[in-house]
Amino acid sequence: MIENVVIIGGGPAGLAASIYNARAGLNPLVIAGSPPGGQLILTTEVENYPGFESIMGPELILKMRKHAEKFGVRFIDENVVKVDFSKKPFAVGTIHKLSLQSKSVIIATGAKALWLNLPSETRLRGKGVSACATCDGFFFKEKTVAVIGGGDTAMEEALTLTKFAKKVYIIHRRAEFRASKIMQDRVLNNPKIEVIFNSEVEEIVGGKKVEGIKIKILDPRSQILEKNNEIKHLSSDIYHLTLDGVFIAIGHKPDTDIFKNHIKLDKKGYILVKDYMTSVPGVFAAGDCVDHKYRQAATAVGMGVAAALEVERFLEKL
Numbered sequence: 267m268i269e270n271v272v273i274i275g276g277g278p279a280g281l282a283a284s285i286y287n288a289r290a291g292l293n294p295l296v297i298a299g300s301p302p303g304g305q306l307i308l309t310t311e312v313e314n315y316p317g318f319e320s321i322m323g324p325e326l327i328l329k330m331r332k333h334a335e336k337f338g339v340r341f342i343d344e345n346v347v348k349v350d351f352s353k354k355p356f357a358v359g360t361i362h363k364l365s366l367q368s369k370s371v372i373i374a375t376g377a378k379a380l381w382l383n384l385p386s387e388t389r390l391r392g393k394g395v396s397a398c399a400t401c402d403g404f405f406f407k408e409k410t411v412a413v414i415g416g417g418d419t420a421m422e423e424a425l426t427l428t429k430f431a432k433k434v435y436i437i438h439r440r441a442e443f444r445a446s447k448i449m450q451d452r453v454l455n456n457p458k459i460e461v462i463f464n465s466e467v468e469e470i471v472g473g474k475k476v477e478g479i480k481i482k483i484l485d486p487r488s489q490i491l492e493k494n495n496e497i498k499h500l501s502s503d504i505y506h507l508t509l510d511g512v513f514i515a516i517g518h519k520p521d522t523d524i525f526k527n528h529i530k531l532d533k534k535g536y537i538l539v540k541d542y543m544t545s546v547p548g549v550f551a552a553g554d555c556v557d558h559k560y561r562q563a564a565t566a567v568g569m570g571v572a573a574a575l576e577v578e579r580f581l582e583k584l
């Protein structure tokens with residue numbers, strides 16, 4: 267059987283695309299990944315998805331999946347392990363279904379936030395530890411937070427957080443930022459932001475929620491002043507910083523490794539598209555695997571819808 271459209275990825279972008287393609291009579295097949303659901307599965311409360319004042323991330327994605335199933339979308343909850351876009355129909359393979367064939371493909375494999383991989387960070391995720399200031403900054407009104415990182419993402423996260431928090435620390439391992447000069451200037455001139463260079467997070471402290479972080483000073487010449495009871499010297503090079511939230515901003519990695527020899531990617535691995543079409547006509551892409559800038563459920567949905575409409579136009583022309 268040759269499919270009309272195979273959608274790779276079962277997050278917001280892939281599910282939105284599947285609903286549109288199903289209602290257009292294309293009988294789409296979603297290879298949703300393992301585990302399916304995408305980043306919303308890792309999210310606690312979502313307060314910025316239109317139509318839902320407050321909903322837990324896993325519940326929101328489950329509703330999207332049920333919506334798609336209601337219109338007859340078929341699902342395989344496996345990972346795609348290989349593709350061949352060099353001939354038509356395109357070939358897409360999972361471990362158990364080696365050669366699915368399709369006239370068109372939408373890639374919606376998303377991205378993963380990079381974490382520090384501390385046990386305390388995993389335990390406190392959604393309890394004050396986040397990787398998205400746009401998503402979660404609102405929960406930290408008049409609180410004290412820290413951003414971990416030194417690139418443009420960290421600068422953006424810190425500046426976003428200044429709209430909510432009363433104080434934003436940036437903890438960075440090196441003596442200077444990697445971020446662009448313009449972003450650095452904005453950060454360094456913001457009175458709400460204080461930077462602690464040459465330091466790394468040893469542990470995120472807290473029981474039911476974040477209470478602070480332990481940081482290690484990497485360069486003995488660095489000095490940290492103890493003030494307002496917010497910073498306490500624990501031992502020779504270890505300090506405790508009292509906080510309500512920690513935003514990890516050390517980067518994102520798009521899930522696009524399996525496509526790298528088949529379509530054009532940028533140097534960070536994001537898929538390059540024009541009108542949601544990749545460098546191979548008939549192969550489209552949407553959501554966080556394309557978008558390193560906005561990274562929201564609602565924007566991923568919008569891109570998924572646009573890619574689905576482009577698929578319909580493409581198939582009509584065939």
Ligand SMILES: Cc1cc2nc3c(=O)[nH]c(=O)nc-3n(C[C@H](O)[C@H](O)[C@H](O)COP(=O)(O)OP(=O)(O)OC[C@H]3O[C@@H](n4cnc5c(N)ncnc54)[C@H](O)[C@@H]3O)c2cc1C
Pocket residue numbers: 274275276277278279280297298299300301302303304305306308309310311312313314315344345346347374375376377378379396397398401402521524552553554555561562563564566
């Ligand atoms: C901690 C956190 C909090 C967030 N909070 C919010 C919020 O409050 N509001 C908001 O709007 N956004 C929030 N976001 C961002 C939002 O979750 C993402 O922007 C959105 O999920 C992106 O959707 P997507 O479909 O592009 O990708 P993803 O959600 O990443 O989904 C990708 C899908 O592709 C699958 N996949 C990957 N590789 C393969 C493969 N080889 N084969 C098959 N399938 C594959 C995955 O399993 C997954 O199902 C948050 C993100 C994080 C990490």
